Amino acid sequence: MTGQYVSPKSAEFQDMAALTLDAALFACEFRLCDTIAEYLATIIGQSHEDPARYANFSSLLANEIVELAFRSVGPRGRIDFNLLKSDACVRMKVGFPLDKHGRDSWSAPAISSGSEGQQPAGNLIMMGQALGVTLSFDSSTDDRVTLIAEFILQEGIH
Amino acid sequence: MSRSLLSFSAEFNDVNQEILLSGRMRPQTVQEMASAAEVIRRNLDGHSNTVYVNTRRLTHINMTAFNCIAEILSSACKADRQRKIVIVTSSVIAWSAPLFRTLASDEPNLLVEIYDSAFYPGQTFVEDESFIPILRTQTKMTWRHERGILGRHGLRDGLAIADICCGIGDFATLIKRHFNPTRLLALDHSRKSLEYARRVAADFGLTSIEYTYGDASQMLLADNQFDFVTCRHSLQIFDRPDVLLRELYRICKPGGRVYITNEKNSHCLGEPHSESIRWTYDQVARLFSHFDMDVEMGPKSRRLLTDAGFDAIQVETFMVTNLDGDPRDFANMIEAWENVYAGQMAVRRGDPPDFIRRFRQGFKDHVLAALHPKGYAGWPIWAASGRKPY
Incomplete structure (x- = not known):
């Protein structure tokens, strides 16, 4: 979404961290968004020359992704948080089940045609563009969506 | 979290x-x-x-x-x-x-x-590259005393440590080498100092110090992270030391300790020419006060730590002197002070040439006292720490 950046191939990534929660548990406590975002951002920051500052930078977008999942997640199933690392970037993936309303709004045409403000991910897209972080969405299965952000380690906080 | x-x-x-x-x-x-x-x-x-x-x-x-x-x-x-x-x-x-x-x-x-200026009153002086020699020499001279003092204040091997306002990172490097921390974070608001710090750490093969660019009065660090937090010679150059102490308290674990050092510049001393030296350091205190900095803070350490909520407070003083190692080091430090205090700060305040001439003379006399075969020159420092209650 941010132009010239070419995402590394999946084979170039190694697992860094994984967290799975029951979707209903996650959806009942907003405070978890901040806790999980800070946890993930702290790990993302560890790959950077200035861990504390990069953690703060990445936590902004990480938190928005987690909050978006909080607002969109369906009541059944699990939510998965994954961090994967390549030489150049850290990929954050958040996959969660959708409820019926979510399935409609997260369908591919809705995402590609709607204005940013009306999409479920409108705020997130705006933030990603502002911060130069590449975002993508995978909603190929009917009842599940995965949000993906790629934090390029040599950029962002200089 | x-x-x-x-x-x-x-x-x-x-x-x-x-x-x-x-x-x-x-x-x-x-x-x-x-x-x-x-x-x-x-x-x-x-x-x-x-x-x-x-x-x-x-x-x-x-x-x-x-x-x-x-x-x-x-x-x-x-x-x-x-x-x-x-x-x-x-x-x-x-x-x-x-x-x-x-x-x-x-x-x-x-x-x-x-805006990256005006985070604290003395920022333009302290973050100037010309301050690096002062910091390097000061740490070299104070470490001789502090290595033992730190142990008495609870620093030991295997702790998570943060050095806030780390300057050029030389103190953090010494901590790393002598106390083998499990984690060591060093924060400062001078990019030039941090670049220098990273370079020095790399030269010594010390790869695990986390250097971070930050504002000590609003740190990007989670609560309750560190067993031992140091902040040396820095509270005295903030106009709101209470704000800084609140942050030091926040990042310290319950049961951990925050260790601070501060000066009382008017108590710098020397023989011979004690009167000239005393006059100049009285003026140093007033000069810093003009820029909202308090280099007389040392004896106030106990009150500051108490007001910030710490308990089990320990305070001790030590005097860095010309007899600690090479007297030339002491003299170099005084000459660096003269360059910044008389050469920059007094000029910025608009002091007249006659005042600056007399002001400089006290530093020169202090150097003379340091290098004189029968002379004595001293710089007193207050080291204090408090425990964050459980």
Whole structure:
């Protein structure tokens, strides 16, 4: 979404961290968004020359992704948080089940045609563009969506 | 990770005529922004020329809060196109300027500026490269005393340690080599000092020190992270040491200790020429006071730590002297002080040449005392620490 950046191939990534929660548990406590975002951002920051500052930078977008999942997640199933690392970037993936309303709004045409403000991910897209972080969405299965952000380690906080 | 999600504030500073936003602004709903929104709205409405919205200490935000602020600012811009709204950001908070610039693109009378000065009164002096030799020599001379003192204040092997206002990182390097911490973070607001610190650490093969560029009065670090937090010779150059101590307290684990060192410059001494030396260091204290810094802070350490909520407070003093190793080191330190204090600060204050000449003479006499075969020169320091209660 941010132009010239070419995402590394999946084979170039190694697992860094994984967290799975029951979707209903996650959806009942907003405070978890901040806790999980800070946890993930702290790990993302560890790959950077200035861990504390990069953690703060990445936590902004990480938190928005987690909050978006909080607002969109369906009541059944699990939510998965994954961090994967390549030489150049850290990929954050958040996959969660959708409820019926979510399935409609997260369908591919809705995402590609709607204005940013009306999409479920409108705020997130705006933030990603502002911060130069590449975002993508995978909603190929009917009842599940995965949000993906790629934090390029040599950029962002200089 | 234990912080409240609503630990943010919005206030108006009459002195600087600015709206100050600070803390972690991650509300679940826009209703939680009501009081902050009211402060912003009221103070925008009350000013017709230029209004500053200072976000330098706003460490976290979510889009619920951002959209709320954006809407208020946008309305204010449209309501009065003659009024200029300046959003002040800091380069420490890396997301801040890019995010707020998204608003400026739609509103011609809304500007986003990055201010990296005036975090504390002495910043322009302390973060000048010319200060690096002072810091290097000072640490070399104080370490001889502090290595033992630190042990008495609870520092031992295997702790998580933060050195706040680390300067050129030489103290952190010594801590790393002598106390083998499990984690060592070193924070400073001078990019040049941090570059130097990273280079020195690399030269010594020390790869695990986390250097971070930051504002000590609003750190990007979670609560309760460190067993031992050091902040040396730095509280005295902040105009609000209580704010800094609050942050040191916050990042310290319950049961951990915060260790501070400060000076009492008017007690610097030397023989011969004791009168000239005493006069000059009295003037040093007044000069720093002019710039809202308190280099007489040392004996106030106990009160400062107590007021900040620490218990089990320990205070001790030591005197760095010309008899500690090579007297030339002491003399070099005094000459570096003279260059900054008389050569820059007194000039900035607008002191007349006669005053500066006499001011310099005291430093020269202090150097003479340090190098004289029968002379004695001293620089007193207060080392204090307090425990964060469980």
